[in-house]
Amino acid sequence: MGPSGSGKDSLIEAARGPLRVRNCEVVRRVITRSAESVGEDAIEVSREEFERRRNNGDFALSWQANGLDYGIPVRIDQWLKEGRDVLINASRGHLTEAQQRYPTLLPVLLTVKDDVLRERLLRRGRESPAEIEARLCRNALFTADDTIGDTQIRRLDNSGDLAVTVASLLELLSVSAEPDRT
Ligand SMILES: Nc1ncnc2c1ncn2[C@@H]1O[C@H](COP(=O)(O)OP(=O)(O)O)[C@@H](O)[C@H]1O
Numbered sequence: 001m002g003p004s005g006s007g008k009d010s011l012i013e014a015a016r017g018p019l020r021v022r023n024c025e026v027v028r029r030v031i032t033r034s035a036e037s038v039g040e041d042a043i044e045v046s047r048e049e050f051e052r053r054r055n056n057g058d059f060a061l062s063w064q065a066n067g068l069d070y071g072i073p074v075r076i077d078q079w080l081k082e083g084r085d086v087l088i089n090a091s092r093g094h095l096t097e098a099q100q101r102y103p104t105l106l107p108v109l110l111t112v113k114d115d116v117l118r119e120r121l122l123r124r125g126r127e128s129p130a131e132i133e134a135r136l137c138r139n140a141l142f143t144a145d146d147t148i149g150d151t152q153i154r155r156l157d158n159s160g161d162l163a164v165t166v167a168s169l170l171e172l173l174s175v176s177a178e179p180d181r182t
């Protein structure tokens with residue numbers, strides 16, 4: 001999880017290879033983003049198609065944010081049943097529901113300094129200035145809200161070099177996978 005522009009897609013993309021070696025699957029999200037827009041490796045569908053898939057039970061998790069619908073394909077349940085780990089690009093606003101469905105999930109929050117976030121959204125250039133402001137406002141609400149300060153959330157700062165964040169993520173996942181010997 002983390003604000004739009006914090007680098008979730010970049011981090012997941014950069015970690016994809018090493019994650020696969022560790023038996024961790026990465027799932028493509030289904031998003032109602034227009035097909036012309038650049039960005040992550042997602043499956044882009046119309047609102048009608050998204051709704052059809054949701055009603056059909058195609059999603060393990062789904063939510064709305066920033067005017068878009070997001071869905072996590074239900075195939076992750078099969079991977080989990082097979083004993084694999086799954087990394088998903090998720091939402092702070094949907095964390096409680098995700099924890100209810102997956103009580104053992106490991107929440108990881110990607111953070112970035114406010115000025116860096118603004119600069120990255122502007123440089124990415126995918127959204128309009130108004131949409132960028134709305135994303136920054138949404139992030140300010142989450143930052144001000146202590147519910148995201150849950151102690152079990154692992155925080156990774158991505159204000160610096162992406163390679164450092166990738167190494168931190170892999171380290172965090174290795175430590176979390178170790179059996180508890182206490
Ligand atoms: N550590 C980093 N250093 C510099 N630029 C980054 C870093 N991480 C991501 N970016 C850039 O910031 C922008 C937002 O990243 P993105 O992965 O799209 O974020 P998100 O998926 O969280 O919305 C992209 O243009 C990406 O190339």
Ligand SMILES: O=P(O)(O)OC[C@H]1O[C@H](OP(=O)(O)OP(=O)(O)O)[C@H](O)[C@@H]1O
Binds near residue numbers: 065094139
């Ligand atoms: O509830 P929040 O934590 O604020 O999250 C808002 C949404 O933005 C994120 O997607 P992403 O960052 O990929 O959106 P973007 O590609 O439009 O930047 C995240 O996956 C959520 O769907």
